[in-house]
Amino acid sequence: MKKKNRKKINRSASKRAGKKVEEKLVFSRPQSLRDVDMHYCAGCGHSIVHRLVCEVIDEFKIRDRVIGIAPVGCAVIAYDYWDFDVSEAAHGRTPAVATAIKRVRPDNIVFTYQGDGDLAAIGTAEIIHAANRGENITVIFVNNGVYGMTGGQMAPTTLAGQKTSTSIAGRSLRNDGYPLKMLEMLAVLPGVRYLERVSVHSAQEIFRAKRAISKALGVVKSY
Amino acid sequence: MPKIKIDKNRCKGCYLCIVNCPNSLIKIDDELNAKGVKPVVFSGGKCTGCAMCAIICPEFIIEVYK
Numbered sequence: 001m002k003k004k005n006r007k008k009i010n011r012s013a014s015k016r017a018g019k020k021v022e023e024k025l026v027f028s029r030p031q032s033l034r035d036v037d038m039h040y041c042a043g044c045g046h047s048i049v050h051r052l053v054c055e056v057i058d059e060f061k062i063r064d065r066v067i068g069i070a071p072v073g074c075a076v077i078a079y080d081y082w083d084f085d086v087s088e089a090a091h092g093r094t095p096a097v098a099t100a101i102k103r104v105r106p107d108n109i110v111f112t113y114q115g116d117g118d119l120a121a122i123g124t125a126e127i128i129h130a131a132n133r134g135e136n137i138t139v140i141f142v143n144n145g146v147y148g149m150t151g152g153q154m155a156p157t158t159l160a161g162q163k164t165s166t167s168i169a170g171r172s173l174r175n176d177g178y179p180l181k182m183l184e185m186l187a188v189l190p191g192v193r194y195l196e197r198v199s200v201h202s203a204q205e206i207f208r209a210k211r212a213i214s215k216a217l218g219v220v221k222s223y
Numbered sequence: 224m225p226k227i228k229i230d231k232n233r234c235k236g237c238y239l240c241i242v243n244c245p246n247s248l249i250k251i252d253d254e255l256n257a258k259g260v261k262p263v264v265f266s267g268g269k270c271t272g273c274a275m276c277a278i279i280c281p282e283f284i285i286e287v288y289k
């Protein structure tokens with residue numbers, strides 16, 4: 001704090017003396033994120049999560065070691081945005097593909113990027129068994145509560161009463177069951193080392209999400 | 224004086240930056256941009272360079288200078 005204050009005083013002193021204070025760029029796009037427009041809707045959190053992944057990769061200097069697996073869903077062309085090695089998998093199967101890649105290339109840091117239709121519906125088996133086997137992979141699960149790409153249909157994670165294109169009067173617990181609690185389910189498996197639920201709806205939450213991504217990528221050990 | 228630069232032709236008009244600026248220094252422009260939406264502009268004033276606007280922007284088109 002003291003140091004900061006001193007800096008401030010020095011700055012205003014140089015200003016008074018008529019010296020030009022140099023401007024420094026303090027925030028811009030991370031290097032491993034391609035400088036292209038994304039196809040996501042205005043305000044979509046996918047692009048923020050893409051950027052956080054890239055920021056962590058740049059800060060950890062793991063760009064040449066990391067391999068991502070893009071899902072089926074709105075983030076299907078994540079490989080067009082990420083400037084590092086990315087593979088693609090069939091809907092829900094990224095944990096299976098990640099398992100294979102990690103086992104044949106144990107020195108790489110392997111992560112999957114999945115939506116809730118991908119992870120909590122069609123790919124429920126893959127994620128649970130990968131977690132139960134204790135695979136050394138990282139999973140970034142982006143839960144927007146709907147099937148975004150196909151038109152906002154109800155997903156297993158849709159909240160009670162939430163309106164979607166296939167639950168226009170709101171999700172009925174009686175007909176559709178309860179929202180699937182993926183994190184709570186995975187938390188009881190001994191093969192899982194770290195889980196955290198975060199959000200990207202405000203700057204403060206984005207900081208927390210970035211910390212969670214760093215932890216998740218950082219704790220992956222190479223055997 | 225800290226400031227921000229917005230690449231306005233790439234703005235999708237989500238206005239998350241407006242909501243997130245603690246000093247309300249970002250406003251909606253009157254004219255449409257190349258994407259056909261009303262982009263945002265930096266209205267100047269007491270910017271602290273806190274980067275809250277840039278951190279929330281899903282298009283990464285806000286640069287912050289301090």
Ligand SMILES: Cc1ncc(C[n+]2csc(CCOP(=O)(O)OP(=O)(O)O)c2C)c(N)n1
Pocket residue numbers: 072073074075091114115116117118119122144146147148149150155
């Ligand atoms: C095997 C298979 N079944 C169905 C589809 C159709 N499909 C494409 S995306 C999608 C849902 C994606 O939703 P989610 O995983 O939540 O991602 P979001 O688009 O919301 O980010 C579905 C069902 C498909 N591509 N492949």
Ligand code: SF4
Pocket residue numbers: 039040041043044045046074144148149
């Ligand atoms: S449909 Fe939803 S998840 Fe897909 S790009 Fe639009 S806001 Fe994002």
Ligand code: SF4
Pocket residue numbers: 043229233234235236237238239240241262263279280281282283284285
């Ligand atoms: S957050 Fe970004 S895309 Fe959204 S209105 Fe502001 S500058 Fe435009």
Ligand code: SF4
Pocket residue numbers: 226227243244245246247248249269270271272273274275276277287
């Ligand atoms: S850097 Fe902070 S104060 Fe300046 S415009 Fe952005 S949010 Fe507002």
